[in-house]
Amino acid sequence: MKGIDLGLDALSFASIYFLAAIGLAVTFGVMRVINMAHGEFIMMGAYTGYVVQTLIPDRTLSLIVALPAAFAVTFAAGVALERLVIRHLAKRPLETLLATFGVSIALQQIAKNVFGTQARPLTAPEWLEGAITFNDVISISTIRVAIFVLALLFLGLFLFIMKRTRLGLEVRAVTQNPGMAASMGINPDRIAMLSFGLGSGIAGIAGVAIGLFAKVTSELGQDYIVQSFMTVVVGGVGNIWGTLAGAGLIGALSKIIESLNPSNTLAAQTFMILFIIIFIQFRPRGIIPQKGRAAEA
Amino acid sequence: MLNATNLTLHYGGSQILHGIDIAAHPGQVTCVMGNNGVGKTSLLNLLAGRHPRSGGEIEFDGRKLDRLTAQAMARMGVGYVPQGRAIFPMLTVRENLETGFACLPRSERRISDEIFDSFPVLAEMADRRGGDLSGGQQQQLAIARALITRPRLLLLDEPTEGIQPNIIAQIGRVIAALRDRGDMAIILVEQFFDFAWELGDGFLVLERGRAIMQGPKSDLRREDLHARLAGHATAAE
Numbered sequence: 097m098k099g100i101d102l103g104l105d106a107l108s109f110a111s112i113y114f115l116a117a118i119g120l121a122v123t124f125g126v127m128r129v130i131n132m133a134h135g136e137f138i139m140m141g142a143y144t145g146y147v148v149q150t151l152i153p154d155r156t157l158s159l160i161v162a163l164p165a166a167f168a169v170t171f172a173a174g175v176a177l178e179r180l181v182i183r184h185l186a187k188r189p190l191e192t193l194l195a196t197f198g199v200s201i202a203l204q205q206i207a208k209n210v211f212g213t214q215a216r217p218l219t220a221p222e223w224l225e226g227a228i229t230f231n232d233v234i235s236i237s238t239i240r241v242a243i244f245v246l247a248l249l250f251l252g253l254f255l256f257i258m259k260r261t262r263l264g265l266e267v268r269a270v271t272q273n274p275g276m277a278a279s280m281g282i283n284p285d286r287i288a289m290l291s292f293g294l295g296s297g298i299a300g301i302a303g304v305a306i307g308l309f310a311k312v313t314s315e316l317g318q319d320y321i322v323q324s325f326m327t328v329v330v331g332g333v334g335n336i337w338g339t340l341a342g343a344g345l346i347g348a349l350s351k352i353i354e355s356l357n358p359s360n361t362l363a364a365q366t367f368m369i370l371f372i373i374i375f376i377q378f379r380p381r382g383i384i385p386q387k388g389r390a391a392e393a
Numbered sequence: 394m395l396n397a398t399n400l401t402l403h404y405g406g407s408q409i410l411h412g413i414d415i416a417a418h419p420g421q422v423t424c425v426m427g428n429n430g431v432g433k434t435s436l437l438n439l440l441a442g443r444h445p446r447s448g449g450e451i452e453f454d455g456r457k458l459d460r461l462t463a464q465a466m467a468r469m470g471v472g473y474v475p476q477g478r479a480i481f482p483m484l485t486v487r488e489n490l491e492t493g494f495a496c497l498p499r500s501e502r503r504i505s506d507e508i509f510d511s512f513p514v515l516a517e518m519a520d521r522r523g524g525d526l527s528g529g530q531q532q533q534l535a536i537a538r539a540l541i542t543r544p545r546l547l548l549l550d551e552p553t554e555g556i557q558p559n560i561i562a563q564i565g566r567v568i569a570a571l572r573d574r575g576d577m578a579i580i581l582v583e584q585f586f587d588f589a590w591e592l593g594d595g596f597l598v599l600e601r602g603r604a605i606m607q608g609p610k611s612d613l614r615r616e617d618l619h620a621r622l623a624g625h626a627t628a629a630e
Contacts (some may be wrong), residue, residue, distance in 0.1 A: 160421045222548055265488055265491060265492065266492070266495070268484060269492045270484060272481045275463065275479075276475065276481065277481075277492065278443075278462070278463035279441055279442075279443065279466075279473040279475070280467055280493050280495055280538070281464055281467035281493065282464065284493045285466050386483070
């Protein structure tokens with residue numbers, strides 16, 4: 097019984113990690129841009145949800161409006177960041193890391209100035225408030241089920257866009273060889289901009305979902321950026337199934353460590369990072385590495 | 394089709410091309426020859442819009458072109474088959490071909506049977522990843538991929554490099570067939586002398602970024618051309 101409860105908790109942790117990381121799976125996994133401000137896009141999405149809620153009192157309706165609004169806001173922010181900063185630092189990962197880290201701090205400060213240091217509420221509609229109870233031990237809050245469903249939805253959306261659409265094909269071509277993609281008539285700048293916007297927009301939607309159960313503060317993004325990168329790297333960079341596996345592993349792990357040592361969160365995080373360091377030593381390409389002649393070259 | 398005059402090109406401070414003239418006409422193959430490092434690939438890169446020229450005039454379809462970009466050249470009808478093939482390794486063969494759809498209107502985005510007729514191996518391998526193909530298969534894919542864009546000028550950079558003889562013969566037949574169709578101009582950079590002589594209608598021999606011999610096939614003798622290339626090969630050594 098306890099095991100099943102633990103499993104459900106791990107699953108919901110995993111879906112949160114997956115949701116937070118999937119935007120990064122586009123910008124870092126596919127495009128290989130290290131964007132330290134990714135967490136702040138999650139935060140922007142959460143604040144967008146909060147602002148929408150102050151304008152539209154009906155919580156269900158405001159949630160329905162907030163999701164596309166958060167996507168639009170963070171898509172625009174992502175496009176702006178790509179055009180103004182990242183494009184000029186192409187192929188210079190260290191400088192990109194530093195520059196986006198700076199942007200991350202600036203965005204946090206802006207959020208503090210606009211919304212104050214106090215946590216803002218983003219309240220879930222009533223139908224998401226309760227819990228699905230099976231018996232005394234096993235119950236899962238509805239919101240966690242919703243987040244799990246949302247994570248699955250995004251997995252599907254990601255796969256559809258990358259494998260079935262023209263945009264996905266062009267994104268993959270540009271990331272593999274931008275010069276050759278241009279010689280095939282593809283505009284690499286436009287594709288870089290769009291896919292970065294897409295990854296950022298997904299982060300925004302994740303922000304709304306995270307805001308529903310976490311406190312919306314300017315530091316919200318900080319809590320997710322490290323886990324998101326870990327999820328993508330542990331899973332195997334450039335493979336969405338890897339990101340899913342990474343989220344599952346990290347979700348399960350954090351739950352197990354938490355259940356063994358419930359009082360000390362710092363120790364829990366330390367154990368987690370230790371485990372990941374050791375894991376990467378043995379599987380440097382992640383859980384699901386890319387295979388074939390091309391990947392091994 | 395293409396008429397370029399007095400082209401110059403620099404990489405940083407060093408000058409790579411010195412006043413090259415080159416023309417390409419529909420139904421003809423113009424061969425650019427010369428040893429390694431004389432600027433053949435640089436010339437092709439320039440024409441494909443992949444490296445900006447420092448000087449010279451380029452006229453394509455009667456229009457003067459200023460700054461070229463690779464994307465604009467592709468959309469204008471210049472197909473490019475690079476040295477080393479530059480297949481997208483993680484895309485399937487079919488997806489590699491489909492990248493060229495960017496140059497086509499939505500209604501015409503399909504892979505014509507002609508492509509697979511010319512290169513039957515690509516039909517067999519359609520769902521394999523480009524990076525998993527052998528060198529010869531990749532070369533065929535690179536040519537097919539350029540043809541998808543329906544180019545009016547095809548730039549080929551050493552398509553025989555490192556390829557086994559029967560595939561070279563097949564590539565030669567495809568190039569000849571494209572030339573004989575009469576609506577496509579072809580510029581072929583090649584070091585394999587017999588292959589180039591067989592296909593070429595006009596020749597340009599480069600040495601250290603300068604044209605040292607140039608003209609239509611009718612004005613040149615095979616022996617002279619061969620001697621020019623071979624002679625400089627020994628001189629270089």
